Amino acid sequence: MTDKQGNLAKDVKSSYFGLPALDISLAFPQATPASVFPPSVSDYFQYDDLLTPVEQDHRKKVKEFMEKEIAPIMTEYWEKAEFPFHVLPNLGALRIAGGTIKGYGCPGMSITGNAIAIAELSRVDASISTLMIVHSSLAMLTIGLCGSEEQKQKYLPSLAQLRTVACWALTEPDYGSDASSLKSTATKVDGGWVLNGQKRWIGNSTFADVLVVFARNTTTNQINGFIVKKDAPGLTATKIENKIGLRMVQNGDILLKGVFVSDEDKLPGVNSFQDTSKVLAVSRVMVAWQPIGISMGVYDMCHRYLKERKQFGVPLASFQINQEKLVRMLGNVQAMVLVGWRLCKLYESEKMTTGHASMAKAWTTAKARETVSLGRELLGGNGILADFLVGKAFCDLEPIYTFEGTYDINCLVTGREVTGISSFKPAQSVQLSRM
Numbered sequence: 001m002t003d004k005q006g007n008l009a010k011d012v013k014s015s016y017f018g019l020p021a022l023d024i025s026l027a028f029p030q031a032t033p034a035s036v037f038p039p040s041v042s043d044y045f046q047y048d049d050l051l052t053p054v055e056q057d058h059r060k061k062v063k064e065f066m067e068k069e070i071a072p073i074m075t076e077y078w079e080k081a082e083f084p085f086h087v088l089p090n091l092g093a094l095r096i097a098g099g100t101i102k103g104y105g106c107p108g109m110s111i112t113g114n115a116i117a118i119a120e121l122s123r124v125d126a127s128i129s130t131l132m133i134v135h136s137s138l139a140m141l142t143i144g145l146c147g148s149e150e151q152k153q154k155y156l157p158s159l160a161q162l163r164t165v166a167c168w169a170l171t172e173p174d175y176g177s178d179a180s181s182l183k184s185t186a187t188k189v190d191g192g193w194v195l196n197g198q199k200r201w202i203g204n205s206t207f208a209d210v211l212v213v214f215a216r217n218t219t220t221n222q223i224n225g226f227i228v229k230k231d232a233p234g235l236t237a238t239k240i241e242n243k244i245g246l247r248m249v250q251n252g253d254i255l256l257k258g259v260f261v262s263d264e265d266k267l268p269g270v271n272s273f274q275d276t277s278k279v280l281a282v283s284r285v286m287v288a289w290q291p292i293g294i295s296m297g298v299y300d301m302c303h304r305y306l307k308e309r310k311q312f313g314v315p316l317a318s319f320q321i322n323q324e325k326l327v328r329m330l331g332n333v334q335a336m337v338l339v340g341w342r343l344c345k346l347y348e349s350e351k352m353t354t355g356h357a358s359m360a361k362a363w364t365t366a367k368a369r370e371t372v373s374l375g376r377e378l379l380g381g382n383g384i385l386a387d388f389l390v391g392k393a394f395c396d397l398e399p400i401y402t403f404e405g406t407y408d409i410n411c412l413v414t415g416r417e418v419t420g421i422s423s424f425k426p427a428q429s430v431q432l433s434r435m
């Protein structure tokens with residue numbers, strides 16, 4: 001049957017073997033695929049009224065861009081696990097990169113405006129929203145909050161237009177949840193620093209122009225931050241293959257072998273791991289809004305699909321069990337938006353704690369997991385196809401559940417805040433006794 005390479009012998013192949021797949025609308029004419037994005041119908045409690053006119057305008061602009069420019073191409077690029085670089089200029093023209101940063105060509109949005117923009121990106125495609133969070137809420141914000149005046153002037157204006165792209169490199173192969181123990185080193189030399197070590201999972205890193213890298217200062221033993229430029233001698237970033245979610249995001253393994261960074265590119269505001277907390281506070285709010293946006297999109301898709309698809313002579317929406325699932329999803333979206341919105345308001349009034357942000361991120365990802373799995377059921381077989389959004393969203397949610405602090409780690413952050421007891425490290429193992 002097969003030759004030595006495992007290929008099917010010629011005589012057992014059909015004449016149509018290897019033909020390209022049928023176009024989805026020909027293969028399944030009864031329901032519209034996500035390339036024509038469904039209307040937005042998840043704002044049941046009219047939370048849009050809570051936004052300012054400026055925030056509503058931003059929301060509308062991002063929504064239109066995503067539906068028009070990303071929805072038609074996202075299945076293809078997600079499947080190929082490639083990023084559609086040609087969309088970067090128009091994504092930059094939305095003027096959301098740089099988020100809350102004021103000046104230096106950045107939009108200076110309210111945190112609520114930034115969050116709702118992230119939700120609208122995620123509603124259509126979570127890979128695009130992840131690129132934006134890594135670029136804007138992690139890398140740009142680190143430069144904005146911890147960089148020198150010269151660094152801000154030099155790097156932020158082109159990053160704000162997405163003429164250049166940034167990444168943010170904290171995680172290492174041996175230090176994920178325990179990132180503050182990282183082992184990459186920064187050694188002082190004449191005129192600068194030499195970086196050695198390894199990073200893993202770093203979004204945008206394979207093509208980023210600007211890499212914000214964290215390493216341990218060999219003199220102080222504290223974590224410092226550095227701006228490394230693309231193609232610096234000794235730097236490589238290679239793509240992590242075979243991901244099941246956020247497939248358009250180019251996550252990389254970074255090797256740092258004697259990479260020289262000049263003194264001007266050391267971030268003066270990162271003198272310990274604690275200094276990253278101002279950045280993580282904002283980025284965690286943004287990540288908390290990704291599952292909200294994903295759930296909105298999945299609800300919208302299911303709402304249309306159930307009315308279009310017929311079984312037993314009636315639309316799927318006619319069945320009580322399906323309506324219950326749809327309403328449970330809608331209820332989840334209402335609750336998630338309210339939690340996300342309140343989190344932004346706490347931040348704006350300077351009352352937000354790390355525990356608040358962690359609980360919101362953990363809880364919205366958990367609720368979204370329930371929402372997308374209900375959606376997956378509702379679409380039957382098409383629920384496992386990227387073409388109908390829900391299968392893709394289902395997979396995209398998994399890395400979000402894990403990054404920016406896993407569900408568990410974020411629960412432990414809030415747990416520590418509300419109990420006063422830290423439980424990150426296991427209790428000392430005790431000798432088993434007969435008692």
Ligand SMILES: Cc1cc2nc3c(=O)[nH]c(=O)nc-3n(C[C@H](O)[C@H](O)[C@H](O)COP(=O)(O)OP(=O)(O)OC[C@H]3O[C@@H](n4cnc5c(N)ncnc54)[C@H](O)[C@@H]3O)c2cc1C
Pocket residue numbers: 134168169170171175176177178200201202203246251399402403404405406407408409412423424425
């Ligand atoms: C798609 C993707 C994109 C990413 N992008 C970036 C990026 O751009 N930059 C960056 O720096 N990093 C990035 N990360 C890394 C991400 O932040 C880490 O994956 C995450 O922090 C978890 O680390 P880990 O994968 O090593 O899991 P581990 O730390 O090995 O955890 C494995 C499991 O053990 C649990 N666990 C660990 N410690 C404890 C504990 N003390 N108590 C209870 N349970 C515990 C975890 O909750 C988890 O369930 C990305 C990851 C992914 C998957």
